[in-house]
Amino acid sequence: MSSLSYTAPTSVNEAVGILAGAQGLAKILSGGTDLLVQLRSGRTKPDIIVDTKKIPGIMGIREVDGGFVIGAATPCSVIGEHAGLSAAYPGVVEASGLIGSTQVQGRCTLAGNLCNASPAADSVPAMIAARATAIVVGPSGQRAVPVEQIVTGPGRTSLAKGEFILEFHLPKPAPHSSDAYLRFIPRTEMDIAVVGVGVSLTVDAAGVITDARIALGAVAPTQVLVPDGAAAIIGSKLDDAALAKLDAAARAVCNPITDKRGTIDFRIKIAGVLARRAATIAYKRAGG
């Protein structure tokens, strides 16, 4: 611990250089609401902390061609206050708004939530459902990675040494599209998801679903997509038969554990229920 150093680079190149050249364990600091807890408990013992928040543009939200660019270090409180983003992606915004207390919201970020790589991270299923891409920068330049390809297991990501996430891109939503995120927790606030479900969908003028994406959290080592659930509701007006198939498809992809928050059976059942409910909310929001 006594050898820990701290640096706050002021450009992407400087940050990449520091990360790529670091001796020992280098850790990115965004909001610190996971990292500093783990630092204090001794669960992580970095040699260097690289605070990205002084990199220009890494905090803040820009609307670009009808889509959105969210800087990796943007606090979730700022995300919740963005009217345009809230209208276009209410599911992503409500998921990021569920992370922790007011105090945590003032600091926590999408990049930290994703790269901490907890199966229960609230914003991740919503981002995956919304087809968010992470812009990863590193020694070999910049690449756009679908969010579902970042986490590879609990606490593990696909980022290579020297790489970090600079920003997230959310595409311009097709007309009559919306999204929703629901989680189950035993309390009403300040708890970790037992199951989380993100749904994003598009309807046509007649209210028929033309596109859908469903992602689950906390039911497997990583977030999981439910392609059969999407197929089950595409072409429908989300009638009971379609919802029943969605419920079954969501249950089928679950590979959860039993812990103090919920048993395997409970998690599987709730995944089906929340998938139906989140789809119903997204459908109404989309104008279906």
Next chain:
Amino acid sequence: MSKIHVTTTINGEPAEFLTEPQMSLLDILRDEMHLTGSKEGCGSGDCGACSVIMDGRVVCSCLVLGVEAEGKDITTIEGIANGEDLHPVQRKFLEHAALQCGFCTPGLIVATKALLDRNPDPTETEARYWLAGNLCRCTGYDKIIRAVMDAAAEMRGA
């Protein structure tokens, strides 16, 4: 290990201190600046006893590094009253007996001030959700919420 020099603003006054990389802002406030109003209940972001306002946002100072205070504007519980005059939120906490041991009180007052600066007319539900990250093991919260709602009403001139 060389210490890092940090220049910041605390309660409206320019401040500077030396910190080691792993030290939290809470450590600095309490042990270096001798501002011991902010409390450490958990050190892990769960209790809110360490709440301070940093650049207009209430945060847990136990989950901010001291070095991150560089160039920031920080308000602690010591900066809430106007000299000898208590802030309405402080006065209402006393009037409603919204504390017993008082360990949670600085954090609750700082968080309440941040709420009312942003939303002068919160519903009780909004106030309860806003303060969900401030734990109190004594009062049962009811008197706290009454103090918050009453302070909000007074500050609106209602």
